[in-house]
Amino acid sequence: MSTLEIKDLHVSIETEQGTKEILKGVTLTIKSGEIHAIMGPNGSGKSTLASTIAGHPRYKVTSGSITLDDVDVLEMSVDERARAGLFLAMQYPVEVPGVTMTNFLRTAKTAIDGEAPKLRTWAKDVRGAMEKLKIDADFANRNVNEGFSGGEKKRVEILQMELFKPKFAVLDETDSGLDIDALRVVSDGVNRAHSENDMGTLLITHYTRILNYITPQFVHVFVDGRVAEQGGPELADELEANGYDRFLAPVQA
Numbered sequence: 001m002s003t004l005e006i007k008d009l010h011v012s013i014e015t016e017q018g019t020k021e022i023l024k025g026v027t028l029t030i031k032s033g034e035i036h037a038i039m040g041p042n043g044s045g046k047s048t049l050a051s052t053i054a055g056h057p058r059y060k061v062t063s064g065s066i067t068l069d070d071v072d073v074l075e076m077s078v079d080e081r082a083r084a085g086l087f088l089a090m091q092y093p094v095e096v097p098g099v100t101m102t103n104f105l106r107t108a109k110t111a112i113d114g115e116a117p118k119l120r121t122w123a124k125d126v127r128g129a130m131e132k133l134k135i136d137a138d139f140a141n142r143n144v145n146e147g148f149s150g151g152e153k154k155r156v157e158i159l160q161m162e163l164f165k166p167k168f169a170v171l172d173e174t175d176s177g178l179d180i181d182a183l184r185v186v187s188d189g190v191n192r193a194h195s196e197n198d199m200g201t202l203l204i205t206h207y208t209r210i211l212n213y214i215t216p217q218f219v220h221v222f223v224d225g226r227v228a229e230q231g232g233p234e235l236a237d238e239l240e241a242n243g244y245d246r247f248l249a250p251v252q253a
């Protein structure tokens with residue numbers, strides 16, 4: 001059993017207008033096997049939280065902590081975070097010209113595990129995972145994300161998650177731009193990682209649609225850089241019905 005613990009996290013960025021505090025005290029604990037959904041209005045800091053967990057240099061932690069099984073994540077480099085078992089699927093995946101998917105996946109898996117995967121089983125694992133995610137075999141020879149459609153990029157992210165077997169995944173708007181079939185395929189991938197690897201997930205989303213396929217035990221409403229309320233899946237239904245007015249009123253007052 002692993003625990004990813006975020007405690008009273010404050011994060012700022014430097015802008016031309018000066019320092020801007022975006023996260024204003026986020027506290028959140030995720031354990032192995034748990035699915036947590038974060039929902040919240042545009043600009044409330046959800047992606048900033050994902051980027052901070054990922055170790056993006058732009059986001060400065062001014063106070064608070066992130067630990068993985070009591071080890072300080074904020075002291076780790078981006079690579080070390082991946083090796084420690086954190087997986088981050090970002091809103092805007094990057095293209096890597098000149099690097100084929102096959103080479104990328106094997107190199108990344110080697111870096112994460114500290115040893116190269118066995119050639120024969122690895123090729124089978126990759127093929128099997130691609131089939132499950134309905135990714136055409138041709139993608140193996142294409143350059144990472146180059147010319148991939150939005151939905152294809154998301155499937156490829158989940159492919160990485162299946163193969164790297166992280167302890168925790170942070171999925172930032174993995175559902176945006178997915179058609180119904182792709183949504184189901186991607187959700188199945190996340191659910192498999194939970195049942196087979198006991199992965200913990202932080203799922204950032206704007207829509208309850210994905211929550212029909214991936215059932216979170218916890219829903220957190222993010223407003224103005226903090227968790228304004230926590231609840232079960234019924235909280236997502238309430239947001240769908242009533243929007244964020246109830247949470248925004250105290251902020252705007």
Ligand SMILES: Nc1ncnc2c1ncn2[C@@H]1O[C@H](COP(=O)(O)OP(=O)(O)OP(=O)(O)O)[C@@H](O)[C@H]1O
Pocket residue numbers: 013015022040041042043044045046047048049058
């Ligand atoms: N690099 C940056 N430069 C300037 N402002 C930034 C930067 N990154 C984030 N911000 C600001 O911080 C706030 C939070 O942004 P963030 O992307 O974390 O919100 P979000 O909740 O993920 O929004 P959305 O739902 O629209 O994706 C916004 O006001 C945004 O403009």
